[in-house]
Amino acid sequence: MNALKPLPAKASIIIVGAGIQGLSLAFNLSELGVRDILVLDAGYWQGGASGRNGTLIRGAFSSPEWTRFFAHSCELWQGLSKRLGQNVMYSRRGYTMVGERSATAELLDRTLAVHKECGIHSSLLTPGQLREVLPALAHGRVSAALHLPDSGVAPHHAAMHAYRQACEARGVSIHYRTPVTAIDQSAGRIGGVRVGDQRIASDTLVLAGGAESNALAQMAGVPLDGYPMRLEAMALEPTRPLIGPAVALLDRLCYMHQTARGEVVGGAEVAERPQHTLNADVPVMAATARAYLEMFPQLGHARILRQWAGLVHISKDFGPLLGAHHALPGLFVSAGWCYGHAGAPAAGELLAKAIVSGQVDERMRPFAVDRFERNQPVVEPGIVLSHFE
């Protein structure tokens, strides 16, 4: 949108990637008093995963590490409209995790115990309560359901718009359609970036490039875990409200919600070789359709409006890679996001603090960039994703 704006010769911090992670970080840095922040993005506004995700905000998982981090983010989402001065349309409509197999019911029991330990408000629904929360569900197929009343959804366009406006109002310089072509080092630390012929000096660089994270790390000459992976979603033709909360069908690796416009938006995962493409394919659409048809029979006749793909950066344990990069002073990373929309407010806040003060918050520490080298992955059994075996 603003590719023609001239680029500065230097910046105090350069963030590569103007998706929701980059913008949330820029906003939080500016709130901590950092000036001359430059955000560069190769694509267009909302062209990456920040404009293609399922918009769900899930505030608790099955491991204490994920739960503490995302519960904090969910809390920030609730006050985000006020903080940014723009409506992010966070809809606190709840998030229901539905299990069908008995093993999944046991996982939800253990999950509830983790939530209690972390002080999260959640509950296992009785069949009667589930009927009230999700009347359209095929209740005969359900073994257990765990409900998170504080979670919900927030449309990505609203959040991206609000973050962008708030950043620009605070003097953050955001450049779309401006690909970084090289990353410079000087005296053993970050020296700046190049955009074509132009050099921009900075001693601090943050990689928040989503699916391009590995390519960017390579440009900086440092190792980074993870690989790009395609996720797909689809939208059905709008109807009046049928499905209240956001829903995760854990046994089908399927998630969905009904937007304020009335479209049912969601996707399911299928076991396939990871694809580095934005082209959508047939199996995910078929699997999602089957999940809808069996779990919400009233959707069986509905027509599919569109289907699309987005790319995420997946780490070995699916968790974010967040914090200083151990191999190069001045380099920070916010990558590995597959729940990046939900996690952005917390990630921006905690990473900004780490950059400015050097203090690593306890909620962020488990997701350190070098955790696999230290053999300390974070095991999270309650996510709707899988690696291709």
Place this chain on the structure above:
Amino acid sequence: MSRINLRLGHASSEVIEFFWNGRPVQGRQGESLATALLANGIKVLAWTRKSHRPLGYSGNYVSGVLARVDGVPNVRLDLFPVAAGVRVEMQNCWPNPAFDVLRLSRLIPSSWIQGGFEHTNLVPSGTALFQRWEAILAFLAGSAKPATSTGEVAVPPARRLSADHLVIGGGPAGCAAANEAAAQGLDVVLVTRGHGLARYAHAAGQARPALDERVTLVTGVEVFGAYREGELLLGAPHDPRQGALALEAETIVLATGRRPCPPVIPGMWLPGVIEARTALIMASEQAVAPGERVVVVGNGDQEALASRLRQLGVNVVAARPVGDLRRVAGRSRVNAAYFAERIACDALVHSGPWLAEASLTFQSRAEGLLQLREQHPCRWQVVGSASEHDQPLPVATSSSHHALLCPCFDVSSHEVQALIEQGITDLEVIKRLTSCGMGPCQGQPCWDSLRALVSARSGIALELLARPTLRPPRRALSVAQAAGLADVVEPLQ
């Protein structure tokens, strides 16, 4: 209402009774529900989402023919043949179509709901009010009620179809391409969305082409998307009880033709405005006139169209170049077309500017890099009028709330102009800010209108404005049909 009769001399005499909003309506054998309603003088079939503006059978905007049929929402009335006792109900009404309180939303000034109810700043989230506010908006800006609960819908089994030569489109160019390949001894499949061959050509007065009997003909199937670098195409029968098709072929020939696109001027969304292909096929096959007093506009072909319609018995009162049309006026339907002078009419048939049927040509040209990569050798051939250049779209010199680019979401040229004035000319960004083209039509033809408008106002050449990515299946496929595809398409390993 019943005094109006738009049936022409060659209409069938076999009467079939069905119900519109609970009242009996008489259709004739061979008519679609949309045609039968029009023949009875019922022009308003649906309402736009936010401003509750009336929509009808246009051939351009699919949202104008969506209604609830026997408890199933969003059924296309133009593809549903009249059947005895079928209950058709209007959607987006409350409490009922006869006494519809939602009609009051027409009184809301258009500028208040620019960007959509869902983009509102009135009640910020995080407040206790927001949840209720959102529920009210979802209802007000609502569309169809969900389907009546009748248990799990049966999954129609999908099937795979392979051929040496796959021709998509059953017009004269498609038939010629299929015949030529069959004569060479190739295994040829021709897929057409029509229930017969060359319907438009025949309606326009040409002889129906003969198809070589060695060609396998598949009718009533919309081929809506190409996947896996063009290795796999998907088609869906209009009849939701039939399974989807996965198609593979050595050579793919697109003979998908062209369609007339409405110029970007006020009133082109009004009930009574109808594109030429739809109007001709309706008058010829179903013997129903588009109106009692019809004005024809075209891109040089208006006289030919007018004389063909007159031959079929339609009362055409004027035929003019489309570039001379300034606006179309009316409140709940067309009542006049304005050129240098006003011409009273109850229907406007527009023929041109003609644009290629974008759905598959978009993919064959690898525009937006949706399903095919540019560097990938393309095995697609485009034949017939689909291969001709798109004609430029006339754009009114001033923008207006009454010139809707996207009737599904009430996006007007005025709203887009405001964004252009802020320096926003990226069509993908405009799409995300306004929801333009995200409704049932999925950008056809809204994104052509949007592109023409942005080019006209910003001075950016049309070729430099990439069209937003067309994302299949564009409502061609139902959830049940899609579920069946799992059995015939394996994930990539």
